[in-house]
Amino acid sequence: MRIVKFGVSRRALFMAAGAFASMSLLGMSAAKAQVATDNIDLDATIQAGIAYGLSGTFDPLSASGAVTVAANWHTMEGLVDLDPVTREPYAALAAEMPTSADGIEYIVKLRDGAVFHDGTPVTAEDVVYSAERVLDPASNSLFRSFVSFIDKVEVVDETTVKFTNKFPFSLFNERIGSIKIVPKALVEADPEAFGKLPTGTGPYKLISAVPEAEIVFERNEDYTGNRPALAADMVWNLIADPTARVNALNSGTVMAIEDVPYIDVDAVAAVAELEKAQSFGLLFAMFNTQTAPFNDVRVRQAFMYAIDMDKVIGTGMLDNATAASSFLPETHPNYHRAENVYGNDPEKAKALLAEAGLESVDITLMSTDHGWVKDVAPIIKESLDAVGFNTTLDIGQSGGQYVKVDAGEMQVMIAPGDPSVFGNDPDILMQWWFGDNIWPTTRYRWAESEGYAELTTLLNDALRLSGEEQQAKWNEAMDLISVEVPLYPLLHRQLPTAWSAEELEGFAPVPTTGLSFLDVGVKK
Incomplete structure (x- = not known):
């Protein structure tokens, strides 16, 4: 059992050494991707034990539940996102990390070939729409105050947008991920349906979500980013009862669980990998x-x-x-x-x-x-x-x-x-x-x-x-x-998190609620 400092883990240290950082954060070449998956069963299913019940919408306009936010890490993307483990920003839908000469104007280009889960291309118009629905006071978005520094967002061309800030803002890249990019046409057609089963651009698609039971994801085969799904699908078993959650890990029903009960930490650490993240x-x-x-x-x-x-x-x-x-x-x-x-x-x-x-x-x-x-x-x-x-x-x-x-x-x-x-x-x-x-x-x-x-x-x-x-x-x-x-x-x-190191490759606990399976696969 290891106690890990805030936002630091084995994977973070490995990334700091250069290998994983070059693959996940700075861009992953085909050669590196092949090396990274040599020991991974790409047809496997990741089984996880989640500590909280499902409530509220998945729509990133207002999703705030522990489960919905963690699910959206895998299915939705901002232009820049925070890595769930290291809490460092990385280019997600953006082709590269945004920069600005004056801290006021940021020109951001979308990554090549980006499409939504239904196969439609992501456009600059979708980005502007996604930003404006968060910034609109009438939307009552939880995240509006997080991006209140933005004055306006405009289309430059089909795959490029311009952000104009109200003042130079040093945390632009840390905050812009509060705006997840959604397909304008689908959201406007049926906002309620979108909130129940959203369409994003992430490495996984959300297939079904049953409160108090399970959430099912499958690989997004059309994903063009640097963090492709390393499993064919995922099943998140919603197990609020702590004893049942521990039993599910011990029996091999799930490969990882969050929120290990404090009273069970030593017993779980004896049979599985366990880390306590501050x-x-x-x-x-x-x-x-x-x-x-x-x-x-x-x-x-x-x-x-x-x-x-x-x-x-x-x-x-x-x-x-x-x-x-x-x-x-x-x-x-x-x-x-x-x-x-x-x-x-x-x-x-x-x-x-x-x-x-x-x-x-x-x-x-x-x-x-x-x-x-x-x-x-x-x-x-x-x-x-x-x-x-x-x-x-x-x-x-x-x-x-x-x-x-x-x-x-x-x-x-x-x-x-x-x-x-x-x-x-x-x-x-x-x-x-x-x-x-x-x-x-x-x-x-x-x-x-x-x-x-x-x-x-x-x-x-x-x-x-x-x-x-x-x-x-x-x-x-x-x-x-x-x-x-x-x-x-x-x-x-x-936060004690436990997992089977014999089954999962690349897994690390997050220093907040939830589990992340970005860059995580099942060993052959």
Whole structure:
């Protein structure tokens, strides 16, 4: 068993050495492709065990579920995409990585021979249509804020488009993949049908998707990119029950599973390959900042100092997490140790409550019912009760809890989250919770504060910078969040993934939810 740092794996290291990078990221010649597949059974089926149920649409305009996003890695493409394992951008539908002389205009040419799964050519008009439907406020796309730097997209010729930005934006290549290219004619003809069984350009086609059962893919024989399918088809078995998922791997029914239960890590590692990837995925505390007692920042900070994170992580999560010392985990390339680091300090917590005029206070701690979250909630309650919070636990299904949150019935809540599936830069991760959206306006209710105005200014300034200046603004933003703590991480999870190394070639775990089988095949 190996513990792998954020976004780094055996495959990433191999790519860094040059061989796999030249094949997957920089362009794959016929000779290299032949070498890469010598040990691969191209007629095989990849069987996988997925930890989550299927819900929502596959349409990349708004697909946000753990399963649909991971499926779209294999079936849909942007001009540039982020590698699911390394989180580095690579040219997907673009013929090469986009560049710009001024950071404003980008001329992007499509790769030669690109066609959709139905055989129709990908055109510049499809690219413009795909971008405009995301940018259109009426579409309510989840990804609109991720590409808000774009002013307009225009057709240059049949296979070339021009992007014009509102300002020079250093993260263009990291973000442009938020726009997946879809066939205009098919989407306009029947958007609902497209969302159930979309047509993309990726190395695999989506054949069927049955909630709580399975998702079936087959190879796209007309794929012209650098990451062709190395299996004839894939079957993703949707196995939400953790014991059943482990049994499926042990019995050989599936070749890989995500989200190995922490209690089973050692047993699974004895019979299969297992890696624990340090993820951004976090457990956060979120406060109603407009209602007592958490309208007082000192009470929010007291809550944070009260928690015995060593016990939460050691006992509740069997050491499969790292205590937060910033908004980002320490393994993230943009990590900055925050101004406030909330190590367990009961005396400081009591002093802060006393400053706020409280020796004790009754609170209701809401929690989602995810298995590992349920395990740590009583430990957190114990820590809080020890410093003067008289804590009542309210543990419930995530959807129902957020209904109460949105209705203003929350005092404080702990819940999991991981927007890194959409991107890995600090701005996209902070904008998810601190952008102009439902989180600060309706959930933790901080949008009218001076702190929020200051944070918004810092994030907006950072968008227009690059390099050390940009990092400095992000550092200020992370410091501010650590002091104000309207919503803040308690820990960052490790994600155990297991697979049969005897069967799979080229497999590596991803540092977020999901499994990736790009450049992965079944051994002969």
